Amino acid sequence: xxxxxxxxxxxxxxxxxxxxxxxxxxxxxxxxxxxxxxxxxxxxxxxxxxxxxxxxxxxxxxxxxxxxxxxxxxxxxxxxxxxxxxxxxxxxxxxxxxxxxxxxxxxxxxxxxxxxxxxxxxxxxxxxxxxxxxxxxxxxxxxxxxxxxxxxxxxxxxxxxxxxxxxxxxxxxxxxxxxxxxxxxxxxxxxxxxxxxxxxxxxxxxxxxxxxxxxxxxxxxxxxxxxxxxxxxxxxxxxxxxxxxxxxxxxxxxxxxxxxxxxxxxxxxxxxxxxxxxxxxxxxxxxxxxxxxxxxxxxxxxxxxxxxxxxxxxxxxxxxxxxxxxxxxxxxxxxxxxxxxxxxxxxxxxxxxxxxxxxxxxxxxxxxxxxxxxxxxxxxxxxxxxxxxxxxxxxxxxxxxxxxxxxxxxxxxxxxxxxxxxxxxxxxxxxxxxxxxxxxxxxxxxxxxxxxxxxxxxxxxxxxxxxxxxxxxxxxxxxxxxxxxxxxxxxxxxxxxxxxxxxxx
Amino acid sequence: xxxxxxxxxxxxxxxxxxxxxxxxxxxxxxxxxxxxxxxxxxxxxxxxxxxxxxxxxxxxxxxxxxxxxxxxxxxxxxxxxxxxxxxxxxxxxxxxxxxxxxxxxxxxxxxxxxxxxxxxxxxxxxxxxxxxxxxxxxxxxxxxxxxxxxxxxxxxxxxxxxxxxxxxxxxxxxxxxxxxxxxxxxxxxxxxxxxxxxxxxxxxxxxxxxxxxxxxxxxxxxxxxxxxxxxxxxxxxxxxxxxxxxxxxxxxxxxxxxxxxxxxxxxxxxxxxxxxxxxxxxxxxxxxxxxxxxxxxxxxxxxxxxxxxxxxxxxxxxxxxxxxxxx
Numbered sequence: 001x002x003x004x005x006x007x008x009x010x011x012x013x014x015x016x017x018x019x020x021x022x023x024x025x026x027x028x029x030x031x032x033x034x035x036x037x038x039x040x041x042x043x044x045x046x047x048x049x050x051x052x053x054x055x056x057x058x059x060x061x062x063x064x065x066x067x068x069x070x071x072x073x074x075x076x077x078x079x080x081x082x083x084x085x086x087x088x089x090x091x092x093x094x095x096x097x098x099x100x101x102x103x104x105x106x107x108x109x110x111x112x113x114x115x116x117x118x119x120x121x122x123x124x125x126x127x128x129x130x131x132x133x134x135x136x137x138x139x140x141x142x143x144x145x146x147x148x149x150x151x152x153x154x155x156x157x158x159x160x161x162x163x164x165x166x167x168x169x170x171x172x173x174x175x176x177x178x179x180x181x182x183x184x185x186x187x188x189x190x191x192x193x194x195x196x197x198x199x200x201x202x203x204x205x206x207x208x209x210x211x212x213x214x215x216x217x218x219x220x221x222x223x224x225x226x227x228x229x230x231x232x233x234x235x236x237x238x239x240x241x242x243x244x245x246x247x248x249x250x251x252x253x254x255x256x257x258x259x260x261x262x263x264x265x266x267x268x269x270x271x272x273x274x275x276x277x278x279x280x281x282x283x284x285x286x287x288x289x290x291x292x293x294x295x296x297x298x299x300x301x302x303x304x305x306x307x308x309x310x311x312x313x314x315x316x317x318x319x320x321x322x323x324x325x326x327x328x329x330x331x332x333x334x335x336x337x338x339x340x341x342x343x344x345x346x347x348x349x350x351x352x353x354x355x356x357x358x359x360x361x362x363x364x365x366x367x368x369x370x371x372x373x374x375x376x377x378x379x380x381x382x383x384x385x386x387x388x389x390x391x392x393x394x395x396x397x398x399x400x401x402x403x404x405x406x407x408x409x410x411x412x413x414x415x416x417x418x419x420x421x422x423x424x425x426x427x428x429x430x431x432x433x434x435x436x437x438x439x440x441x442x443x444x445x446x447x448x449x450x451x452x453x454x455x456x457x458x459x460x461x462x463x464x465x466x467x468x469x470x471x472x473x474x475x476x477x478x479x480x481x482x483x484x485x486x487x488x489x490x491x492x493x494x495x496x497x498x499x500x501x502x503x504x505x
Numbered sequence: 506x507x508x509x510x511x512x513x514x515x516x517x518x519x520x521x522x523x524x525x526x527x528x529x530x531x532x533x534x535x536x537x538x539x540x541x542x543x544x545x546x547x548x549x550x551x552x553x554x555x556x557x558x559x560x561x562x563x564x565x566x567x568x569x570x571x572x573x574x575x576x577x578x579x580x581x582x583x584x585x586x587x588x589x590x591x592x593x594x595x596x597x598x599x600x601x602x603x604x605x606x607x608x609x610x611x612x613x614x615x616x617x618x619x620x621x622x623x624x625x626x627x628x629x630x631x632x633x634x635x636x637x638x639x640x641x642x643x644x645x646x647x648x649x650x651x652x653x654x655x656x657x658x659x660x661x662x663x664x665x666x667x668x669x670x671x672x673x674x675x676x677x678x679x680x681x682x683x684x685x686x687x688x689x690x691x692x693x694x695x696x697x698x699x700x701x702x703x704x705x706x707x708x709x710x711x712x713x714x715x716x717x718x719x720x721x722x723x724x725x726x727x728x729x730x731x732x733x734x735x736x737x738x739x740x741x742x743x744x745x746x747x748x749x750x751x752x753x754x755x756x757x758x759x760x761x762x763x764x765x766x767x768x769x770x771x772x773x774x775x776x777x778x779x780x781x782x783x784x785x786x787x788x789x790x791x792x793x794x795x796x797x798x799x800x801x802x803x804x805x806x807x808x809x810x811x812x813x814x815x816x817x818x819x820x821x822x823x824x825x826x827x828x829x830x831x832x
Contacts, residue, residue: 143709144693184580186694189613189668189829198587201580201614318703334699338554338797344722409577410584449696456693457662457710 007129010357014365019059023362026063027370030070035078041071041329045336057340058355062362064336068329069121069312069363072272073370076113076305080106082396083218089272089308091435092280094214096293096300103296111242112250112298113305114374119251120258120306121367124313127262129360132321138266144453145464149474151447154274156478168432176440179204187452199412208404209441212417213434215400217424219393224425250302253283257306264307265314272311273442276304285485313363320344320356538569538780541593542763543601545585547578555630555761556602558793559781565789568780581610581669583618590618593766597773600626604761606671608813608820612830613669620764620817624774625810627781628762630799632716633736634675635745637729639708647733647751650712651683654690662691664701664710669829670694671759672701672714674820675735677827678755679748688828705729716759717743718798740800760802762809778806 013019033041045064052060075090080097093113100109142150182193183203194200242250260275260282283299284290293300315330321344337344342352349356404417427434458464466472540563544556556574563569577585585601593599603620611619638644644653654661665672673694677687693710695701698719705713706728713720713729723729724745731745735757738747748755765777784790785803794801804812824830 140703140707143704143707184614184668186667186696191614198580198584198614198616201583202578335550335554348722409575410579449694453693453695456691459659459691 003130006353006357007361009354010359010361011364013058013354013358014062014362018056019062019358019362020365022055022059022063023066023366024369026066027070027073027366028373029063030067030072031074031370031373033067034071034074034076041068045329045332052336057337057342058358060340061333061336061355061359062366064333065316065359065363066366068315068333069309069366070370071329072121072309072312073114073117073374075308076117076301077110077374080109080113080301082392083214089276089311090305091210091273091438092276092304093301095435096280096297099294099296100298100301101296105296105298108242108246108298109296109301111375112246112302114371115242116250116254116257116302116306117309117374118367118371119254120261120310121313121370122364123255123258124262124265124310125360125363125367128313128317128363132317138263141470143468144450144457145468145471146474147450148447148454149465149471149478150274151443151450153474153478153481154277154443155447156481165431168430169436172427172432172434172436173440176437176442177444178440179209179437180441180444186449187456197412199410199416203445204416204441205404205413206438206441208413208417209420210438211400211404212420213424213427213437215396216417216421217428217434219397220421220425221428222389222393225429246298249287249289249298252286253279253299253303254306256282256286257303258310260303261307261310261312262314265311266317272308272315273439275307275311277439279303279307316359316363320348320359538598540569540572540598540600541596542572542574543585543589543593543599544574544576545578545582545601545603545607547576551606551632551759551761552582552602552604554797555604558790558797559600559602559629559763559784562784562787562790562793563780566784566787568784580614580616582607583610583614583616586611586616586620586623587618589764590622590767595768596766597769597777599766600777601764601766602761603764605674605759605816605820608816609669609671609674609824611817612821612824615830620813622767624765624767624769625813626763626765626774626777627785627805628760628802628809628812629781629785630762630794630797631758631760631802632718632800633734633740633743634671634714634757634759635717635720635724635734636679636732637705637713637715637720637724638711638732639706640728640730641708642711642730644712644732645730646746647748647753650732651753653711654680654683654685658685658689659691661712662693662710663712663714664693664695664704665714666695666698666701668692668694669824669827671716671757673827673829674823675714675755675757677823678757679753681826682748682753682755687823687826717745721798742798758800758802762802762804775806781805 014023030041045067048064048067052063072089076093076097079090079094080101083094083098097109097113100106180203182200184191184194184201191201257275257279260279261272264275264278265272280300280303283297283303284293287293287297287299289297289299319330319334334344342348342355400417401414404413405411424434427437454464455462464471465475542556542560544553546552553576560572560574563572577588579585582603586603586607589599589601601623603623608620610616636647636650638650644650650661663673663676665676667673673692676690676692680690681687695704698715701713701715702720702723704710706723712732717734720729720731724731733748733751733753734740734743734745735755736743736747737749737756739750763781765774769777782803782805785801785805791801793799821830
């Protein structure tokens with residue numbers, strides 16, 4: 001009852017004219033930066049920080065949170081229509097969603113991601129409201145050993161994104177793991193593969209690699225191979241709305257995606273990427289239309305899109321209750337709190353109830369606004385496809401270039417962007433998938449650091465991974481994921497053989 | 506690997522370009538003091554907060570017409586340091602936010618340029634480090650921690666930020682002071698103060714280190730126990746015993762300040778020292794310190810220059826002892 005009362009007073013705060021307006025600005029801005037590849041929520045909030053120093057903290061934070069989850073809504077649009085992820089959390093969406101668009105089902109893909117985002121965002125906010133204390137306790141039980149085990153699970157399930165040819169997929173994954181080694185090792189401070197170039201000391205920026213592989217690589221590829229002959233731009237065919245069949249195939253992935261996304265948002269370094277991969281792998285396993293995966297399966301859009309939105313709500317839980325930022329954007333929102341002299345933590349719920357509950361209430365409202373912005377206006381986003389291709393790709397290239405340069409105003413990042421773009425072009429030319437490179441680049445360094453931290457704490461005793469209950473459970477699940485499908489196939493074959501023996505010739 | 510939202514940076518590039526245009530248009534104004542503050546880190550961090558606070562305070566006190574802040578992140582600040590040295594030589598309006606972390610990063614990253622190459626203007630703020638354990642930990646004081654360390658050095662895991670950062674420097678000094686070997690203690694580096702906080706709260710590590718403000722909320726809430734703070738004497742509003750009180754002769758402050766470009770004239774330098782000192786004594790700066798809970802550590806001009814030289818020697822010895830840098 002206390003929570004409900006607090007939430008109601010939060011609505012009173014969130015529904016004030018000023019906060020409603022700032023929330024609206026936030027989610028609209030968020031959708032826009034989500035749509036635009038090369039501009040992200042972290043940057044947008046960082047840019048607005050100095051400008052909002054004089055604002056009322058509640059209003060400003062409502063706007064910042066709106067930008068964050070609005071970007072998760074918008075990011076899918078770019079992935080679906082342009083095969084360039086608007087956000088790193090929409091890489092998976094780019095695979096299935098774009099294939100759907102190529103088959104003339106862009107409308108349904110956009111709709112399932114918008115409605116899925118709404119469902120996940122709303123459930124996520126409900127969870128944020130009622131489960132905060134519990135989830136925080138769980139998150140704290142995650143030490144390095146537990147993180148490493150989760151990453152092992154992620155690596156195993158990653159095979160789902162390797163594409164049609166395992167050899168090519170693994171080659172791409174190992175490329176990602178290798179370039180993930182570049183930079184200072186954070187445990188010992190020693191430089192690895194930096195070739196004496198100071199710009200490489202922090203490692204390759206994930207933004208530069210993603211934008212290079214996707215945006216630049218795709219642009220080069222389109223310019224080289226697709227500018228002559230027939231027009232292959234995905235045209236809008238059929239309904240913008242989802243069919244009954246689409247709904248039937250979408251609602252379970254939405255809920256499962258939410259179930260993956262929210263807890264990952266809560267754990268540090270969980271982020272929005274891993275749950276989208278896990279959701280995608282799960283949907284592929286569970287779908288009755290597994291053959292459609294890679295060719296545009298709606299489940300492969302619905303699940304991951306719900307996952308990334310739920311993770312955005314999940315991120316706010318440790319941020320508000322612990323002052324623990326789990327993503328880049330959350331880190332900047334934390335800086336926003338500090339700009340107003342507020343330190344998020346368990347005390348904040350007591351000292352600033354208006355702010356906290358106003359912020360949470362604003363997220364219910366923001367999700368409704370976002371659904372309105374994204375569903376009826378899906379047609380507007382779809383019109384992006386009508387932009388002549390040379391202009392569109394030139395625009396993408398400009399955004400990609402300015403985005404990469406703006407990270408630290410360095411020409412080196414530009415050279416890197418175009419070098420990686422060339423690599424992306426060659427990979428596309430030889431049919432090597434690019435998504436596993438990013439998977440390797442994201443998971444590789446994280447898992448290495450957690451592995452070494454776990455061993456440092458256990459003084460080199462490898463058994464720490466199986467003696468810690470959470471870690472052992474996760475590893476057991478991983479083993480099941482590997483063994484069960486194989487065993488199932490074996491059983492089926494034996495049954496088939498048995499039937500073969502008994503049946504008369 | 507660094508995490509960013511895809512494409513973080515477009516708008517900043519645009520803003521820099523616009524600000525550049527504005528600056529070019531304004532140079533005709535006579536007698537106007539224009540400053541550029543280079544922040545050698547991404548927006549949101551300690552250097553960024555300092556750079557932007559100085560920007561606001563210089564403008565609020567009419568000590569400058571226009572102050573532009575420019576973020577050049579990377580390699581613990583040494584990329585920004587190199588940029589200041591290479592492209593602003595002799596420019597009396599070029600400033601940079603700097604601090605103890607940069608002193609160490611220069612050695613860790615084998616930077617070809619050091620803080621000896623720039624012109625120190627003033628130390629402004631500082632933050633003390635604090636050692637924390639979860640409330641449920643059997644360790645009640647530094648004496649308990651020292652006893653645990655002496656019983657089995659490897660079993661005590663010290664969690665803090667990245668290798669060679671201020672947290673590891675603090676831990677190394679403490680280990681040396683209690684007769685241990687700095688290169689051989691079990692330091693576990695984490696990506697951010699937030700991660701350290703979670704690991705300590707979850708009881709996954711023995712002791713955590715970080716800036717006092719990072720842990721203050723949890724200490725006040727009673728979820729963390731602060732064993733010691735690295736201040737030379739008890740600090741107002743920080744109800745935690747110092748290391749010295751507990752017989753460990755270590756004090757440590759994560760200071761931050763302002764440097765100017767190399768090759769500027771003495772007159773230019775004196776003018777900057779005067780402006781920054783005036784700013785640091787203003788009411789608005791006092792309010793800024795209060796709001797951010799920064800400790801006032803004003804030290805300007807020659808005194809600060811000698812301080813930076815001494816800091817470089819101490820830190821170099823420490824990172825060498827820690828085995829992070831070959832002597």
